[in-house]
Amino acid sequence: MHPLLFTPSRINRIAFKNRALVAPMTRISASETGVPGEVMRRYYASFAQGGFGGVITEGLYIDNAWSQTYAFQPGIVSDEQVAGWREVAAAVKEAGAVVIAQLIHGGALSQANRHRDTTIGPSAVKPRGQQMAFYYGKGDYALPEAMSEQQIREAIASFADSADRAVNQAGFDGVEIHGANGYLLDQFFTDYQNQREDDWGGTLEKRLRLTLEVIRAVRDRIGREAMLGVRISQGKVNDFQHKWQEGEAGALKVFGLLQKAGVDYIHVTEYKAWQPAFSDNTRSLAALARAGAPDTVIIANGGLDDGELAEDQLAADADFVAIGKAALANHDWPLRVQQGEALRPLAENVLSPVATIKEGEY
Template structure:
């Protein structure tokens, strides 16, 4: 059935067995202090055994200040956290998959931080929506403090230092900077959450500047030969239907600047990847990214629950596809698709980390 999904691919010279990746998904299954244990190891390794060419981790917080986003979220800051990830990485790689660490700073969307009881953001703007109940949040988000220049510099360094720990100490094959879904870097990119008048605010190119500085700092720490990606979206966990007011032109600017910054791949995510990105056009978010960044590997995520949908994106513009919720129900999704087997239905409690492991025990 699939013509491209099960062909090998490369990113920055690193070989991947196929084009199917596990999308990054918050699992909140680490210890209270952010250390991944046996449940986390079993969870990630099962995707490798199930045939995925690569796994992108859930967002790992990057400092002991404001970056932690959820209770029981893993970090990549302390020696104990790094040691825990080293075991998980080894298990995934031994079963044949590449493993990429996604790095996150929650910013204003932090709802359970063991290090701080306050939040920070580009501007003192209260986030829309409510905290996520299935991640132990309750009620409205807190009003964040506007970050000062020292705090911004510290956040940049935290991303870079954690990237170095992830690659050089824990053994990940690469890192992905989470600049999507409403978290800190996306808060700087978004017009209504970024009301700054300094170098970090202004038009969409200026609002992307923090992400570009993080990319620059991370690359300096991990070197040119290590995979470096970035995730970008319009929608957010707290503002699902958000669209960039600058439309296609703004999106093209963002993708062109990311390519110029030297990332090895751009990971775009939409609710349904095949739908038009903006109401006044027919191009998808991925189409615009491909057109604006033709020389950068493109990873596409968004509702690609079966092999046909995944293959269609590869035929259209994607180099790799990232499978999300369907992978939670089918840790062996590539094997089932390759063999033409029926995929398991998504369980009601698929967002539960333990439930997803039990659902797809392989």
């Protein structure tokens, strides 16, 4: 019934039993000091028990400076945080799935940070939109300070250090750099958020440079054999409708540059993965990724709620699919799809009033 979805595959040297992955989802359920505990271990393992071939974690903050984005967000910096993730990663693997750590720097979208009272970003431009209430935020985002060259170098090093801890200490199969959804790397890529006149702003290549340098630094640190991916999007948590200003031609350039920088996979996310990425053309962002980065694995995400939509996307333009809210509603989504069982709708209390993991959810 779903021949592609349930065909085993690989990324780099890592084998997946199928092509259904859990999308990264922040659940602000770590301790105040960012340590994942027993609830998170059971929560993440339940997706593996439910048949997912891989699990991408929520975004983990990467330093004790400006990267933390939300209260109760987990980090991968301290020994306690790493030890907590070692338990989570082992539980997911034991249940038969691949486990990937997503690494995030919140930049100007940071709503809460135990380590700093201020925020930083490419330029001193207040982000659009409002802080997210379901992550305990309220009101406008703070006005960030423009990052110095030194702060940019430190952020790049923090990505590399955290990737090293994730792979070599915590036991993750790989890492995903969060270059999407409005966070620091995407802020640099975004025309209206990045007004720099140095080599970190301006042209498409210069705006993408931070993402590319992070990829190169991480690859240098974890080696050719560890799995490394990047997530990229047009829309942002604080600006859903945003479109890349250079259109299709720019998108093809972006994907080519990401491939050249050395990622094993590119994870594209859109509101509906199959829809045209730009209004003046028909190709989806996944199709453009496939065309611009033909030697790189493509993961598609966005609205792939049932087996048919997922299978169609795999037939069209993607090697893997990442399932978000439908996975929260069905930790056993792959088993249900495979057995032709009905999928449950997402219960209202899962993400409301706050997005914490609730008892009985796993």
